[in-house]
Amino acid sequence: MSTGDGVDEVAEFAALLTELKERTDRSYGSLARRLGMNTSTLHRYCAGEAVPQDFAPVERLAEFSGATPEERLELHRRWLRAVAVRQAARPRTATTTEPEAAVAEAVLPEAAVARTAEPEAPPAEAGRADAAEAAGADSGGEVGSGGGPARRWYRRRRTALLAAVTCALLATLGTLSALPADRSPSASSPWPSSSADTSGSAPARTTAPAAPRPSPTASPNRSSSPSPTPGGDSPTPRTPEPSTSGGTAPGDATVPLTWTADSQAWALGCGHDYVVAQPPARVPPPPAAQDAGPWAAAQGAVHGRETVVEITVQGRSTTAVVLTALRVRVTGRTDPAPGNVYAMDQGCGGSISPRHFAVDLDRDRPIARPVAGNDTGTPIPAVRMPYRVSSTDPEVLLVTARTQGCDCSWYLELDWSSEGRTGTVRVDDHGRPFRTRSIAGLPRYMYDTSARRWTPYQ
Structure with missing residues (x-):
């Protein structure tokens, strides 16, 4: 992936964060206090100067702004791409774990292609591959694209890796789809919208709390509504x-x-x-x-x-x-x-x-x-x-x-x-x-x- 493409991925993630921030009608300082983060940190995220290593603060911003599950899923996808771009810009070390590489390959297919261009087999497998190649040469057969032992080992490893990545992504998508949605996206929002029909949703359940009690410490300068009190579920909804x-x-x-x-x-x-x-x-x-x-x-x-x-x-x-x-x-x-x-x-x-x-x-x-x-x-x-x-x-x-x-x-x-x-x-x-x-x-x-x-x- 080119440097320009990486910058675009980070910029698109920052643009979506800015859209959510503007939806709250709050300043950076006020919003940062609500989200439990530093004001300058939130500003750097929205300006594309930094990418959060953890999705938790981004998720809190999405929830506070009333983002729908579809919007949160899109935000998570952009965050994964932005994180992968920033990680790809760093030199790859020998301590890089296999799950980290799997996430990078799942998000950026180009990284997977670069990594698998020249597969390297373990010493034992390589020895068996050399032996099979020699045997094939003696018998007049071909070893290579025809599927020798080394290629079969690589296919098994690649299948296991893709299965692990698929399970991880499915678990992430399932978690995001369960998040609550409190507000519908505006008509001018750049987020993708869902075509699901919600007009036939079931009626909301209501509760029947006990009669409210006036507070003995109420200020004489204030009027108020009753405080919420616990109660049991009503068997039937009521208006x-x-x-x-x-x-x-x-x-x-x-x-x-x-x-x-x-x-x-x-x-x-x-x-x-x-x-x-x-x-x-x-x-x-x-x-x-x-x-x-x-x-x-x-x-x-x-x-x-x-x-x-x-x-x-x-x-x-x-x-x-x-x-x-x-x-x-x-x-x-x-x-x-x-x-x-x-x-x-x-x-x-x-x-x-x-x-x-x-x-x-x-x-x-x-x-x-x-x-x-x-x-x-x-x-x-x-x-x-x-x-x-x-x-x-x-x-x-x-x-x-x-x-x-x-x-x-x-x-x-x-x-x-x-x-x-x-x-x-x-x-x-x-x-x-x-x-x-x-x-x-x-x-x-x-x-x-x-x-x-x-x-x-x-």
Whole structure:
């Protein structure tokens, strides 16, 4: 094989790795942490600068990106070729084992041809071959292509070698075909597709978990769905019911995901406005961000201008759950009541802005629009639906809802799909809608730490 062909094999393997990496919508650093490897190592693999000696990290990348069995089989084939090319570039030593040579010959037929061009028999076999050749010459017969003892020995050795290689490849293909597939390849994917018809698959089995118990340590700032509990298999499949507010309905046990929502998150962890119907002299100093919930509850505070909701979504099992859509439902709009605005920040700021979903509550039909973030100058791609979660791969969705002219009540609906089932979960504030009100025209105060009092915002 020429050097150019070897480079092509490594480049094709690297291109498929890059395709899988881009499918995850993650940076090299974030993806490397999920796969348990070094960031620079993952980058070298995708750039074709190195080829992993073990298939395990490549398999973890394929599983995380949702590759199908056909895609994983193609990836394994390209990896074998790339490894063989890199090994062929090294000088062959006397310590090379027979199984290694068998794999190289199975992957690259040219290597097998080069190796078998001049077969060499063991000394004993060579001696018998010389004797047979002499006997054939004395009797006027031919020894060579007619099949003398040396050629018969080589054919037996070649047959055993090919049988061993065939068994190894069949075992590898059987292992790959048993791997789970959570996502179908996109229409623009360069992977080969399968023509198998899956429309007649059997219905998925469901379980009937015991009734969920509320956690005694639940934070007052968070609303959540019930945690998964063990249960026995149901003898017959049943259709799941969509969950309702806060995940308290009995039908929630059939939903394949759980969620928690923190409605007291602050922008960049330090900036937020609360509207309180009390004068500054009766309002205590601003709390730390982690104590915002009790502080706001004690003051009867309402989110001013914007509400930031941090939603953590996780599957109940390792089976993937696809989040297909995030919708906004406004339950009421009223004119804002009088009050004062109290700013929690002290001129905070940062070089990292997370990606989030932006919601304009002043629109007649608000939508959750994905917005990209920025990490010290490096763009963070916006969240794109559909998005996949499981018990080992949770995700955090950040929703920022703003208003300039109303006192709005609202909640979110999260659509999901898994194993042929679909449903919707309602994400709200402990069974109540979230609430955001305008601060237009209201007095705004900030806390002066030196004077230990609230002063008009400058």
